[in-house]
Amino acid sequence: MKIHRLGIWALLALAASLLVVSSSWAAAAPRKIVLVVPHRVFFTVALPVYVAQEKGFYKEGGLEVDAVFTKGGGENVQAVVSGDAQIGLGTGFFAVLSAFEKGAPVKIAAGEITGMDAFWYVLGNSSIRRLEDLAGKKIAFSRAGSSSHMAVLAIVDQVKAKGLQPPEPVSLGGLPDTFTGVRTGQADVGWSVPPFMLDRVEKGELRVLVRGPEIEALNAITMRVHFVNADFAAKQPEAVRAFFRAHQKAVEFMMDRPQESAKIWIRKAELKFPESAVLKTWEFYRKPQLALKPIRGIQTNIDEAVKFKFLKEPLGKAQIDRLIDLSFLP
CATH class of the missing domain: 3.40.190.10 (Periplasmic binding protein-like II)
Structure with a gap:
């Protein structure tokens, strides 16, 4: 009887240890994010993804990021709204405003660039x-x-x-x-x-x-934004925060180390331009332009969106507060 009891306790102990191991593995399993990127070459969107992949910034944040390259704009919005993707990079402010007005579950989580980079x-x-x-x-x-x-x-x-x-x-x-x-x-x-x-x-x-x-x-207007599926952000806010921590690290890395970043860019994007021409790209950007926050020129963007019929009418303050949520940023 004593041996039988010992056997039961041993089985219980084994089960408990397996549960701990299983829970630890689940906690360590990377959280998957499907990311839509509007071009496989553009400096402000594609290069940060390549750098984050190459330097392990996503992995550090416990993320598995699947980058899908699109034609941008409406294609980005449709992918995020449908839930096929969770985050959209570098999308025109107007396209996101239009989707929000129609009731789509989207939130602007960060700015991509302030001022014009063309x-x-x-x-x-x-x-x-x-x-x-x-x-x-x-x-x-x-x-x-x-x-x-x-x-x-x-x-x-x-x-x-x-x-x-x-x-x-x-x-x-x-x-x-x-x-x-x-x-x-x-x-x-x-x-x-x-x-x-x-x-x-x-x-x-x-x-x-x-x-x-x-x-x-x-110069004081955020031209393009990064946005998220609002339902995903509500369920997995830490995953969204981890993504933007990795993204910011990647942007800082590429701005501080142009030589190394250019080599990553040429290899990953299969650029056919000479390295000297690729390096000239850095002459067109300043680090403050690529800051994730604040979102600047919100009212100007809204007014222009109405003018070009992306919006039927201007958004009110309560709507803007629902649309723009910078709490996911470092």
């Missing part, structure tokens, strides 16, 4: 050499309501403020179509985002005319 260029032999030379010229943007459109309208206002004939905005679509449009005379000035076209700048084929920080009206 640049405007001319052909190397162009007579256009300064902002004032844009008077009466055709200047390209991608499509109506885009951040490049907002930037061009701001450039138009800057030229008008000098008492000059305003430039004519021209929608030419994406980067390849814009380059073709400039070469064929559809526009005098094209737009791009680093590192694209910087190899041609390096060769003298193109010349940078206007950099983002020179567009004064946009």
Whole structure:
């Protein structure tokens, strides 16, 4: 009987130890996040993901992050709203505002960039050499309501403020179509985002005319945001916090160590540009631009979203407070 009792206690002890081991394993199991990224190359969204993967920042936070590259905008929003993804990076403020107004479970959790990171260029032999030379010229943007459109309208206002004939905005679509449009005379000035076209700048084929920080009206406006599925954030707030801790570490790493980060970028994104041209990307960014908080120019974004029919009417304070939640940030 004594042996039988000892056997029972031994079994109970074994079961308890297995339960402890099982619980410990479950606690240590990485939390999975599906992340939608609007481009596999862009500096402000793709590179932080590559750096966080390469340097183990996600793993340090107990995360398993599956990055899915998309075309951005509505595709990002749809993936997060449906629950197929939990976090969307670098998405236009307007697209997230529109989804929120329609009742989608989204929260803006961080800013991606404040101010404009695109640049405007001319052909190397162009007579256009300064902002004032844009008077009466055709200047390209991608499509109506885009951040490049907002930037061009701001450039138009800057030229008008000098008492000059305003430039004519021209929608030419994406980067390849814009380059073709400039070469064929559809526009005098094209737009791009680093590192694209910087190899041609390096060769003298193109010349940078206007950099983002020179567009004064946009320097205090958060142009794109990172957002989360609100239901996921409510259920797993620590996972969201861990993600943004890792993301911030990655941004700080790449801004502080451009040489090492450029090598990661070239390898992971399979960039075909020379390293010297890739490194020129860092000349277009300042660390404060990439701060996750605060979100700046909220009312301006809302007003512009109404103007371009992304919103039916302006959001009230209570709605803004529900939409923007920076509590997940370090």
